[in-house]
Amino acid sequence: xxxITLDSEMTxxxxxxxPDAVFAAKLAEGVFEIQKCGGCGAYIFHPRVICPTCGSANxxxxxxTGHGTVYARTIVRRKPERGGDYNVVLVDLDEGVRxxxxxxxxxxxxxxxxxxxxxxxGEGADGEPAVVFRPEGGAL
Amino acid sequence: MSLRGKAAIVGAALAGCxxxxxxxxxxxxxxxxxxxLADAGIALGEVDAIATCQPLDMLSGLTLAQELGLNPKFxxxxxxxxxxxxxxxxxxxxxxxxxxADTVLIxxxxxxxxxxxxxxxxxxxxTYEAPYKPMFPLSxxxxxxxxxxxxxxxxxxxxxxxxxxxxxxxxxxPEAFIRDPLTREDVIASRLVSDPLRVRDCCLxxxxxxxxxxxxxxxxxxxxxxxxxxxxxxxxxxxxxISEMADLTVTGAAQSGAAAMTMAGVKPADIDVVxxxxxxxxxxxxxxxxxxxxxxxxGGAFVENGGIAPGGHLPVNTNGGGLSCVHPGMYxxxxxxxxxxxxxxxxxxxxxxxxELALAHGNGGVLSSQVTNIxxxxxxx
Numbered sequence: 001x002x003x004i005t006l007d008s009e010m011t012x013x014x015x016x017x018x019p020d021a022v023f024a025a026k027l028a029e030g031v032f033e034i035q036k037c038g039g040c041g042a043y044i045f046h047p048r049v050i051c052p053t054c055g056s057a058n059x060x061x062x063x064x065t066g067h068g069t070v071y072a073r074t075i076v077r078r079k080p081e082r083g084g085d086y087n088v089v090l091v092d093l094d095e096g097v098r099x100x101x102x103x104x105x106x107x108x109x110x111x112x113x114x115x116x117x118x119x120x121x122g123e124g125a126d127g128e129p130a131v132v133f134r135p136e137g138g139a140l
Numbered sequence: 141m142s143l144r145g146k147a148a149i150v151g152a153a154l155a156g157c158x159x160x161x162x163x164x165x166x167x168x169x170x171x172x173x174x175x176x177l178a179d180a181g182i183a184l185g186e187v188d189a190i191a192t193c194q195p196l197d198m199l200s201g202l203t204l205a206q207e208l209g210l211n212p213k214f215x216x217x218x219x220x221x222x223x224x225x226x227x228x229x230x231x232x233x234x235x236x237x238x239x240x241a242d243t244v245l246i247x248x249x250x251x252x253x254x255x256x257x258x259x260x261x262x263x264x265x266x267t268y269e270a271p272y273k274p275m276f277p278l279s280x281x282x283x284x285x286x287x288x289x290x291x292x293x294x295x296x297x298x299x300x301x302x303x304x305x306x307x308x309x310x311x312x313x314p315e316a317f318i319r320d321p322l323t324r325e326d327v328i329a330s331r332l333v334s335d336p337l338r339v340r341d342c343c344l345x346x347x348x349x350x351x352x353x354x355x356x357x358x359x360x361x362x363x364x365x366x367x368x369x370x371x372x373x374x375x376x377x378x379x380x381x382i383s384e385m386a387d388l389t390v391t392g393a394a395q396s397g398a399a400a401m402t403m404a405g406v407k408p409a410d411i412d413v414v415x416x417x418x419x420x421x422x423x424x425x426x427x428x429x430x431x432x433x434x435x436x437x438x439g440g441a442f443v444e445n446g447g448i449a450p451g452g453h454l455p456v457n458t459n460g461g462g463l464s465c466v467h468p469g470m471y472x473x474x475x476x477x478x479x480x481x482x483x484x485x486x487x488x489x490x491x492x493x494x495x496e497l498a499l500a501h502g503n504g505g506v507l508s509s510q511v512t513n514i515x516x517x518x519x520x521x
Contacts, residue, residue: 020267045268046267046268046383046384071287071388072283072284072286072287072290072388073283073286073335074274074279074282074283074286074334074335074336074337075332075334075335076273076274076275076279076333076334077331077332077333077334077335086273088272088273088274088279088283088334090283090382090383090388098383098384099268099383100268100269100272100274100381100382100383101272102272112290113286113287113290113291114290124270124271124272124273125270125271125272125273126271128271130271130272
């Protein structure tokens, strides 16, 4: 972990808004970005104030390739009258970060660990903008 | 300085297990606390440090002091989920060893079954998981089970055998909530909730409370029941949200178990009886691996065909566990009470003959917090 000595890093911490708000504002404009550490180069998701690898507060935003691989999957079972079944997955982005999401455009049972997927901006459970995935090469 | 053998559990009790109609969570807690003090032969006024953690009351430590009519020197309200109580024992041992307190009461109670019929929790979904609506906490464990099956070939049948073993133990425990026969086929035919987990892979929703009283080892024999010594303890915290868990097949129990066993000076093969927080069947497989009872990836084979059932190669969750005995939301305290009963020889039909060393293990959050305690009799000290 880095010793925090640089005035610039303290400035990074104090400058608002915080990373949650920045991420949400970008997503609302249809932009999916993740953080990259200016200290050690690690990619970071979810958005944070300091790098979980090296402790640096010097974090910037980059556009990920959007390519990822399903790490684990579950299907939440719901009666049809309550909206029916849906999948919940953990996806490892090619940048090395993991996120929870949903894979659209494929039957729930066909989603397995190792499936290659591509990110898109879709809708969350309450209609809010959310990063979702579709099978690589598939149409959404 | 080691905490090995410095403190002991001198009183233990359960209260309101199953359905406690007309009682609040704190009322059940007080009933358990009163029982543990009676078991120890200690007057309420001698308690000078308390610890609790309750599902909905964020200041439950303060409520506990108020309802006990005490002005304790120390009030511990550390919240790590179901593992909290196994952490409270470690802090209790520190307070006792430093002579900052003389009598520590650790207790819990919940009326979640009769009050709500489901898991009561003050927790909401994490910001970056909420849009995908995972079931809390079930889907997090389902993802861990899916990954374990993918990575190691763990089977549906092996998961089921964890629940079958718990039920077989529950059938030997008159206090267990569900004691009907349960087969592997029953588990596999039960309703899917969040794949691959089915209803019978999930812990019960019951009411219930538990409490223990701890004192310094030097005075631990001045009580009616044989003391149960805290020989080792350790913690591991790896994440808060399942999407932040680095490897869904390796929990913080690897860290907590190693720390606890190093302090106690024991190895897994020395342990006579094991109490694990079995919120879901996958938990038992993960913890047996991470605590060193078998190799990583071999937990499925370890539990298969009665491996942890009565007559198997390792007795696990001899009360019937959260799966079949009692699960009022934060099960950790019950691993301690059952370990005490086994080490005192009070476990009736389910007693493990000659049990001298017990391991109690709590899980908190979504595989997030792991805390291990090694407990032993006078012989093991």
